[in-house]
Amino acid sequence: MKQHEPDWDAVFNEFLGPVYNYFLYRVNDVHLAEDLTSTTFVRAWRSRAEYDPGRAPIRTWLFVIAHHVAVDHYRRHRPSSISIDMLADLPDPQPAPESLLQIEFDKKQLGAAIATLPEREQEVIALKYGAEMRNQDIARLLGLSPTNVSSILHRTVQHLRRLMMQRKEIEKHGSR
Amino acid sequence: MAHDDFLYTRQENPRPQFVYDLRASLQEEEMRLRRPPRLSWRIARVAAAFILASTLILAVSPETRAFVLQALGLDQWISINEDMAQEIIPFAVPELIPDGFVRSVEWGDALENGDMIVGPVGERIMGFVRWEHSKTNCTILMSIFEDPTTAEVRHQAMARNRDLAQRYNWIEVFTFGDAEAVWRLQSMPGSESDMMVIEWTTANQIRHHIESSTACIDKDTLIRMAQSAQ
Numbered sequence: 001m002k003q004h005e006p007d008w009d010a011v012f013n014e015f016l017g018p019v020y021n022y023f024l025y026r027v028n029d030v031h032l033a034e035d036l037t038s039t040t041f042v043r044a045w046r047s048r049a050e051y052d053p054g055r056a057p058i059r060t061w062l063f064v065i066a067h068h069v070a071v072d073h074y075r076r077h078r079p080s081s082i083s084i085d086m087l088a089d090l091p092d093p094q095p096a097p098e099s100l101l102q103i104e105f106d107k108k109q110l111g112a113a114i115a116t117l118p119e120r121e122q123e124v125i126a127l128k129y130g131a132e133m134r135n136q137d138i139a140r141l142l143g144l145s146p147t148n149v150s151s152i153l154h155r156t157v158q159h160l161r162r163l164m165m166q167r168k169e170i171e172k173h174g175s176r
Numbered sequence: 177m178a179h180d181d182f183l184y185t186r187q188e189n190p191r192p193q194f195v196y197d198l199r200a201s202l203q204e205e206e207m208r209l210r211r212p213p214r215l216s217w218r219i220a221r222v223a224a225a226f227i228l229a230s231t232l233i234l235a236v237s238p239e240t241r242a243f244v245l246q247a248l249g250l251d252q253w254i255s256i257n258e259d260m261a262q263e264i265i266p267f268a269v270p271e272l273i274p275d276g277f278v279r280s281v282e283w284g285d286a287l288e289n290g291d292m293i294v295g296p297v298g299e300r301i302m303g304f305v306r307w308e309h310s311k312t313n314c315t316i317l318m319s320i321f322e323d324p325t326t327a328e329v330r331h332q333a334m335a336r337n338r339d340l341a342q343r344y345n346w347i348e349v350f351t352f353g354d355a356e357a358v359w360r361l362q363s364m365p366g367s368e369s370d371m372m373v374i375e376w377t378t379a380n381q382i383r384h385h386i387e388s389s390t391a392c393i394d395k396d397t398l399i400r401m402a403q404s405a406q
Contacts, residue, residue, distance in 0.1 A: 012199065012202065016195060016198070017189065017190060020190045021186075021187045024187070024188060030188070034190070034191070034194045037190070037194075037198070038201070041198060042201070042205065045205050045206070046205065107185055107188075110182070110183070110186045111186050114186065125183065129180070129184050129186070129187075130186070132184075153180075157179070161179070161182070
């Protein structure tokens with residue numbers, strides 16, 4: 001074993017969940033997320049001799065591979081995406097502030113809402129909330145500035161909250 | 177509750193079966209990547225031959241060898257079936273083969289019309305039986321050759337091997353029944369896997385030598401394999 005070589009068993013245990021959830025947020029499909037996760041780890045295992053701990057933390061190295069797997073997937077299966085500015089034109093129901101803390105959002109509805117985002121916004125949300133990466137690591141991975149990442153997250157989170165509230169309102173009125 | 181907590185709710189734990197299957201496939205990948213290079217095997221084989229060199233004496237007289245080679249046309253490596261090989265070198269074949277390994281013939285320019293290789297090595301006639309694992313690409317190689325050395329000479333060689341094992345950490349020696357074995361012979365400095373060898377001589381003076389890598393099979397499996405041929 002090379003000096004400072006990671007414990008690859010520990011890498012698998014620690015990062016399987018984050019990588020899987022990154023893909024789950026990106027593709028909103030369990031089986032596809034599993035396929036892409038497998039592809040990521042197989043590529044990582046085959047190229048682990050090239051990993052240099054002096055250049056990047058193992059997490060960053062692994063998610064670079066995952067990001068490329070996602071890009072390759074969408075190159076072959078390009079989904080339709082609309083501008084987030086168009087989504088912002090949808091009516092805003094403006095619920096009372098306290099109710100925002102009490103509402104539980106349905107997991108599948110959230111996945112469907114994320115799937116409507118443009119590709120870049122999906123990627124940022126998946127890395128932040130699926131893989132639980134820090135803003136600065138997301139910025140490094142995507143070649144953006146940390147400020148840019150914060151801005152994208154702020155706008156996108158606000159949009160998703162509006163979207164989820166709309167769906168809750170539709171459900172509430174529909175059940176009456 | 178932070179304003180974005182709801183976004184973490186999409187997370188799920190991966191399915192246990194998926195985790196198990198992926199781990200298994202990565203372990204297979206690990207075995208494939210750790211296959212010992214052939215060069216290190218050759219180096220280790222030379223080292224093993226050096227260690228046991230005191231027990232090896234030219235098997236037959238030049239006249240006998242010439243007769244055998246001429247009669248059988250065995251002046252080059254050929255691939256023949258096991259039954260024919262037994263006429264030349266009556267040897268014992270292991271009956272217990274580790275799971276996943278199958279007979280394979282792969283030997284340079286030798287004609288592939290049998291399941292083992294026989295040919296001349298110096299003044300000696302040798303046979304080789306090879307098993308290969310289809311998934312891990314691991315190999316087990318058995319070589320057989322005439323060995324006219326006496327039991328006393330082999331006992332002296334074994335004593336030398338034990339002495340080496342006491343003084344150096346690149347060799348371990350063990351015995352099973354009447355056979356001696358070199359358990360771990362370091363292939364190359366820093367190598368991730370070592371060569372292991374088990375040898376014995378039958379009553380008809382045929383030396384059997386089985387070798388593989390410590391990355392491919394363990395000591396107990398190698399012993400069971402050798403015992404199944406005795």
